[in-house]
Amino acid sequence: MGKRMGRYTVVMERKPAILGYAAICGKKESEGPLGAAFDLTYEDTTLGEKSWEKAESRLQKEAVNCAMKKAGVTAGAVDYIFAGDLLNQCISSTFGLRSLGIPFLGQYGACSTMAQTLAMSSFLVDGGMANLCVAVTSSHFCSAERQFRFPLEYGGQRTPTAQWTVTGSGAAVVGKGEGVPYVSAVTVGRIADLGIKDAANMGAAMAPAAAQTLRDFLSDTGTNPQDYDLILTGxxxxxxxxxxxxxxxxxxxxxxENHQDCGLLIYDRQAQDVHAGGSGCGCSASVLCSVILKKMQKGQLRNILFMATGALMSPTSSQQGESIPGVAHLINIRI
Amino acid sequence: MGKRMGRYTVVMERKPAILGYAAICGKKESEGPLGAAFDLTYEDTTLGEKSWEKAESRLQKEAVNCAMKKAGVTAGAVDYIFAGDLLNQCISSTFGLRSLGIPFLGQYGACSTMAQTLAMSSFLVDGGMANLCVAVTSSHFCSAERQFRFPLEYGGQRTPTAQWTVTGSGAAVVGKGEGVPYVSAVTVGRIADLGIKDAANMGAAMAPAAAQTLRDFLSDTGTNPQDYDLILTGxxxxxxxxxxxxxxxxxxxxxxENHQDCGLLIYDRQAQDVHAGGSGCGCSASVLCSVILKKMQKGQLRNILFMATGALMSPTSSQQGESIPGVAHLINIRI
Incomplete structure (x- = not known):
């Protein structure tokens, strides 16, 4: 079971292991620098479905099925699935996963969701409440644009600070195991809000939360950034x-020196016209659940901090003049 | 730490206790049969705020503060807050709780959220990852109507199967303690969808999930409905x-014989024109965190099953012709 270290950090005692993982993405992601690392990519952003929302649901379902297959487990053996997404009422998750028959716990952490679902999965495996959990999240450029910003048909101009929502899903199976990357510690973030109101500048809204959570973790564990092979923000x-x-x-x-951001890794910003980088729950999820965990399995990365950040706003809150609260959760993954 | 019993149930080993609880409601709820049991009620549904969404945020903040006060704890001592609501991107929770500085884990279970947040809080206290957690959720008639149905000004006719969203919030502080109600077991539900498509008939959409989770729990524990003083659905x-x-x-x-439903307890259906009863995350939360837990503390109820149900849909999914998936989580609370 977990052991608290300092004010905000829990150190795992049973080493919840990432037994399988998968990332399924869209066309633009397939054309980026990480294209070859994804398990599957689709040329058609509808995935043959009748709406973008249904397409996003399918991304999530396929990522979960692929991760379970790679872990060698079936849905019937999974105790809990922690899932969330950016759509109103998290419908990518609920509709994508309803046929699996796995006890379902919807999570809402905006773009921090991959870290949150991994944290919850690790907690329950470490605490003995679960033998196997699945952590999953997704985003889709087209469903996010029409819900949070403008209809695509409007052709609105994007500001230089705007980010491009990743069409993709990442999933991880967490359980007991040896010789694979495991979750060593978790720091759950507090909400930080410095008053940023520009809904086209999520990076600025989320940075204070990232700083706060990283500071909490380093202080709780008495470590330095240089102690880690990689500090990976969402x-x-x-x-x-x-x-x-x-x-x-x-x-x-x-x-x-050892920081990278999933939003800057997933696209070629010179060639792909994504302005300030990639974003969305699916961004950090698909980067972690492809190239990063693969590098850990190969021993090229041995001790990393995965810290996904979320902007906890809605179009309604922005229209009512509210600022944008951010949150960041940190997962220390080791091999 | 928790111990799995059967396929779907976890039995707590450290008896996570409900150290404090509170319910804050609106005017219609104050006029119902439980009016005197709530900690505070407001005559004005805006609570003096500029929007209904901000009013709902305030309900949640006040419920948490009141529950913490009654438990004799401060925000600085709480390890995690599990919170969720019905609004897009859960803004009642994120904006209501951002100033508390408590590590925040947003939950989305629609109207099952009170059971879900209690489950997560109990898991983490039982697993040793937390000493103190807060579970909270809310709903507001006016913010829910305009988001899920019609603008209030439209004056739409309500169908006989429609339910009335409760304006209210319930919060519970979970930690280690003696002599107070404690969480004995948790069964997390699987998504059930029998194809109901009528967004004005949530009861029908959620009933199969409730049946499934109750069946899972009874089967896992080898008990009968008659073994419990009360089976309380959301x-x-x-x-x-x-x-x-x-x-x-x-x-x-x-x-x-021993079933009650929070949606049927909170209003006087003869006098209050609420059609099929109350609904919303705040319904089960405010009923549990007032009259029910008070009765448990007095020993009038000693062993209950609290089972909140959620309809995991959105207006978008309904507009796209989807059916309404339901989920139900069960909490066995004892004294």
Missing amino acids: DLGEVGSKLLYEILSRENVSIQ | DLGEVGSKLLYEILSRENVSIQ
């Missing part, structure tokens, strides 16, 4: 990453 | 409750 993008460096530099913490 | 209302009896009667399971 989707701060170009703007948010720079702000994170700036906030941390005021406290003499430097992470530039 | 908000099946008149229609859903009858359907639940019907489904269970086919399997020779009878719960009528």
Whole structure:
């Protein structure tokens, strides 16, 4: 069972292992630098479904099925599935996963959802409440644009700080195992809100939360950024990453040397016109559940911090003049 | 730490206790049969805020503060807050709770959220990852109507199967303690979808999930409905409750004698024009966190099953012709 370390961190005692993982993405992602690392990509963003929402549901279902297959487990053996997404009432998850018959616990952490679902899965395996859990999330450029911004047909101009929502899903099977990456510690974040109101600048809204959670973890564990092979943020993008460096530099913490951001890894920003980078729950999920975990399995990365950030707003809250609260959850993964 | 019993149930080993609880409601709820049991009620459904969404956020914040006060704990001592609501991107929770500085884990279970947040809180206390957790949820008639149905100004006619969304919030503080109600076991539900498509008949959509989870729990624990003082469903209302009896009667399971539904308890259906009963996350939350837990503390109820049900749909999924998946989570609470 987990052991609390410091104020905000839980260190796992049973080493919940990532037994299988998968990432399923869309066309633009297949054309980016990580295209070859995904388990499956679709040329058609509808995946042959009648709506983008149904397409997103299918991404999630396929990612879960693929991850379970790679882990060598069936849905009937999974105790809990933790799933969430950006759509109103998390319908990508509920409709995508309803046929699996796995006890379902919907999570809402906006783009921090992959870290949150991994945290919950690790907690329950470590606590003995579960033998096997699945963590999954997704996003889809077209379903997100029409829900959060403008109808695609409108052809709105995007600002330079805007990010491109990843069409993709990542899933991980967590259980007991040896010789595979495992979750070593978890720091759940507090909501941070410095008053950013620009819904086209999520990186700026989320950076303070990332700084806060990283600070909490380092302080709780008495470690330094240099102790980790990689500090991987979710989707701060170009703007948010720079702000994170700036906030941390005021406290003499430097992470530039071993920091990467999933939103900057997934696309070629010179060639793919994504402005400040990729975003969406599916961004960090598909990057973690492909190239990163593969590198860990090969021993090329041995001790990483995966920290996904979320902007906890809605179009309604923005229309009512509210600022954008952010949250970041951190998962220390080791091999 | 939790111990699995049967396929779907976890029995707690450390007896996570409900150290404090509170319910804050609106005017219509104050005029119902449980009006005197709530900690605070508001005559004005805006609570003096500028929008209904902000009013709902405030309900949640006040419920949490009141529950913490009654438990004798401060926000700084709480390890995790599990919160969710019906609004898009769960903004009642994120905006209501952002100032508390408690590590935040957003949950989405629609109207099953009170059971889900209690389950997660109990798991983490039982597993040793947390000493103190808060479980909270809310709903608001006006914010729900305009988001899920019609603008209030439209004055749409309600169908006989429709339910009335409760304006209210319930919160519970879960930790280690003696002499107070504690969570004895948890059964997390699987998604059930029998093809109901009528968004004005949530009771029918949720009843199959309730039957399934209750069956799972009884089978896992080898107990009968008659072993419990009360089987309390969340908000099946008149229609859903009858359907639940019907489904269970086919399997020779009878719960009528000790079943109650929060949606039928909170309003006087003769006098208050709520059609099939109350609904919304705040319905089961405010009923549990007032009259029910008070009766348990007095020893008038000693062993109950609290089973909140959720309809995992959105207006978008309904507009796209989808049916309504349901889920139900069960919490066995004892004294």
